[in-house]
Amino acid sequence: MQEIDERQGKGAASRERLEDCISFLIGKAAQRVTRDIREALDPWGVTPIQYAVLAALWDEDGQSGARIGQRLVLDSATITGVLDRLQKAGLVERSPDPGGDRRVNLIRLTARGRALEAPLGRCIAAYNAALREELGAEQAERLWQALRRLGGFAAGR
Amino acid sequence: MQEIDERQGKGAASRERLEDCISFLIGKAAQRVTRDIREALDPWGVTPIQYAVLAALWDEDGQSGARIGQRLVLDSATITGVLDRLQKAGLVERSPDPGGDRRVNLIRLTARGRALEAPLGRCIAAYNAALREELGAEQAERLWQALRRLGGFAAGR
DNA sequence: GACAAATCTCTTGTATGCGAGTCTTTTGCA
DNA sequence: TGCAAAAGACTCGCATACAAGAGATTTGTC
Numbered sequence: 001m002q003e004i005d006e007r008q009g010k011g012a013a014s015r016e017r018l019e020d021c022i023s024f025l026i027g028k029a030a031q032r033v034t035r036d037i038r039e040a041l042d043p044w045g046v047t048p049i050q051y052a053v054l055a056a057l058w059d060e061d062g063q064s065g066a067r068i069g070q071r072l073v074l075d076s077a078t079i080t081g082v083l084d085r086l087q088k089a090g091l092v093e094r095s096p097d098p099g100g101d102r103r104v105n106l107i108r109l110t111a112r113g114r115a116l117e118a119p120l121g122r123c124i125a126a127y128n129a130a131l132r133e134e135l136g137a138e139q140a141e142r143l144w145q146a147l148r149r150l151g152g153f154a155a156g157r
Numbered sequence: 158m159q160e161i162d163e164r165q166g167k168g169a170a171s172r173e174r175l176e177d178c179i180s181f182l183i184g185k186a187a188q189r190v191t192r193d194i195r196e197a198l199d200p201w202g203v204t205p206i207q208y209a210v211l212a213a214l215w216d217e218d219g220q221s222g223a224r225i226g227q228r229l230v231l232d233s234a235t236i237t238g239v240l241d242r243l244q245k246a247g248l249v250e251r252s253p254d255p256g257g258d259r260r261v262n263l264i265r266l267t268a269r270g271r272a273l274e275a276p277l278g279r280c281i282a283a284y285n286a287a288l289r290e291e292l293g294a295e296q297a298e299r300l301w302q303a304l305r306r307l308g309g310f311a312a313g314r
Numbered sequence: 315g316a317c318a319a320a321t322c323t324c325t326t327g328t329a330t331g332c333g334a335g336t337c338t339t340t341t342g343c344a
Numbered sequence: 345t346g347c348a349a350a351a352g353a354c355t356c357g358c359a360t361a362c363a364a365g366a367g368a369t370t371t372g373t374c
Contacts, residue, residue: 121172
């Protein structure tokens with residue numbers, strides 16, 4: 001203990017190097033990936049989260065905001081803002097629930113929103129592939145697994 | 158290809174499942190860890206980034222904002238805001254550079270800022286240990302390595 | 315049928331992040 | 345020396361995130 005105190009000052013005996021703290025490491029790694037993706041999506045004027053919302057709608061058009069938020073683990077306040085911007089960009093529309101539930105707004109892709117599936121899908125797939133290659137197939141697979149576990153997206157999902 | 162198109166609609170041949178995209182996975186994993194840490198630090202009224210800035214100052218008091226930003230990979234705009242709030246909380250002070258460079262503000266810990274090293278250090282170390290246990294030592298070490306690599310904090314650093 | 319509890323959406327306020335730009339000061343180089 | 349370039353800190357605007365809560369609507373239950 002003593003040599004640690006000498007090196008880092010009092011109180012440091014139980015303090016880890018910042019660069020070894022998971023909160024710092026994962027935050028910075030996520031920051032890097034997000035920045036890459038933001039750049040890759042920029043030509044279409046779409047942000048990473050906006051891509052995620054679009055992807056959810058490509059899988060199933062006409063979901064409620066709450067349903068999208070559940071899948072993407074997004075707060076209702078965040079969803080509202082993202083949908084506002086997607087709507088302003090002309091990629092989605094809000095429409096009333098045919099079932100008659102007046103609390104609900106169903107989110108529908110516009111033609112322009114649907115048209116982005118192919119190019120954006122390729123763009124993201126290419127980035128995933130590039131990162132898998134950068135890390136190597138084996139390390140990449142282990143990273144994917146650990147992240148799925150941390151984020152609560154168990155393998156079964 | 159055809160069966161994929163049938164399952165997911167046109168354009169999907171090259172689109173990966175959202176839950177398999179690294180940008181989504183790492184973002185959500187980081188979100189979870191950050192939320193945990195935010196909660197753990199809440200009793201002291203300190204946020205995760207504020208902890209990181211404090212940690213940098215515990216290692217070396219009296220750094221310039223630019224130097225802190227370099228280590229933490231933070232934009233100057235972000236640093237300014239974080240320091241504003243730390244100063245308002247009475248944990249740090251801005252002081253002129255003794256070297257006479259009038260562009261620079263050196264950031265110094267107050268007594269209250271210094272006093273947080275032991276309890277916050279223990280708090281974060283405990284979280285790291287808990288997460289290491291949750292993942293298992295081996296998977297944790299591999300995750301740490303992969304994240305260091307992604308974030309540009311190579312092993313040598 | 316009525317009412318408490320739950321749902322869905324949206325608003326407000328605060329805290330990162332980043333792009334872009336400003337102002338001041340310092341450096342480097344012709 | 346003189347002046348363009350760089351550096352440090354800051355501002356503004358926009359886009360996530362989340363806590364807290366408001367308003368409208370629906371559901372479950374007695």
